[in-house]
Amino acid sequence: MSISANGEPEILPLTEDLSLISDGRPSGNGPAWVESGLRRRFLRRLRVAVALAAATVLLWAVGFWAVTRPFHEDWPRTGATVVRTHEYYAKGQHCDVYLRLASAEPPRTVMFSGYAPCSGLPPGGDNVTVAVDPVDQNSVHIIGYDGPLWADIWLPATVFALPVLWASAYLLFVAVRFRRVRKTGGDRPWREVTARFVSRTHYRGIITSRLWAVDAEGKERTFLLSGTATDLPGFASARPGSIMTFWLVGDGGGNVLVSQSGSGRAGTASIRVPNEFELRAMA
Numbered sequence: 001m002s003i004s005a006n007g008e009p010e011i012l013p014l015t016e017d018l019s020l021i022s023d024g025r026p027s028g029n030g031p032a033w034v035e036s037g038l039r040r041r042f043l044r045r046l047r048v049a050v051a052l053a054a055a056t057v058l059l060w061a062v063g064f065w066a067v068t069r070p071f072h073e074d075w076p077r078t079g080a081t082v083v084r085t086h087e088y089y090a091k092g093q094h095c096d097v098y099l100r101l102a103s104a105e106p107p108r109t110v111m112f113s114g115y116a117p118c119s120g121l122p123p124g125g126d127n128v129t130v131a132v133d134p135v136d137q138n139s140v141h142i143i144g145y146d147g148p149l150w151a152d153i154w155l156p157a158t159v160f161a162l163p164v165l166w167a168s169a170y171l172l173f174v175a176v177r178f179r180r181v182r183k184t185g186g187d188r189p190w191r192e193v194t195a196r197f198v199s200r201t202h203y204r205g206i207i208t209s210r211l212w213a214v215d216a217e218g219k220e221r222t223f224l225l226s227g228t229a230t231d232l233p234g235f236a237s238a239r240p241g242s243i244m245t246f247w248l249v250g251d252g253g254g255n256v257l258v259s260q261s262g263s264g265r266a267g268t269a270s271i272r273v274p275n276e277f278e279l280r281a282m283a
Helices: 038-067 146-160 162-185 233-237 276-282
Strands: 011-015 018-021 077-089 093-101 109-114 127-132 140-142 191-203 206-214 220-228 243-250 255-259 267-272
Touching (some): 018 206, 018 220, 038 162, 093 127, 093 140, 146 162, 162 243, 162 255, 220 255
Antiparallel strands (some): 077 093, 093 109, 206 220, 220 267, 243 255, 255 267
């Protein structure tokens, strides 16, 4: 049992209704989440998530810029005659318009494909003005018929935006986790706690361990510690009745950081006082 400067036992508040007596400080007075390497680990994940989100946004922007070149580049224009049209269905109505370029020597035919029925594009025999891609002479844009081309652009643009959404969601998840771990650890140092392991349950990858320890009033209290097997490796293999010594630090709201000697790394977990139903289920 650790004694504070005023001669009283050192108390570790974990939830509103659970405060345990600490055995002392197993290491220095530095913040637990810094000394344990948790800050470094979560900062690394955060940097990877930021880089991934930035890369997907950049790639999408470059791709969108490339497919919208007819609208923001000044392509040379020339006259053309519609030779024929061909309508087909592929996840929507499409129309291929075959055009004979007036300025081409020798005369040649190019194709414009639009996401629209042929009734929305010039019919065979019409004379139109087209913009010709200076990089690819076979790529043209019929002036005055932007709608079918935009419709053909928005579908792949939306599909290719999905990785951006996934990367952004991952970034948000990592940022929230980083903030929660930082708030849980704060500037508080580790506190050592000794408890008796009673039992555990597994549910969807989460281990919930039932433990007994002495609380702030000197009474033995039952509490539950929940986390993944990666974060709580020692609790995944502990035997009922064994005495466990581990390090804790928490925000007082049930969120804790946990470290065990020999586990190699600290982890995150939650702690709470069980209700009667949970006690019967774990009995």
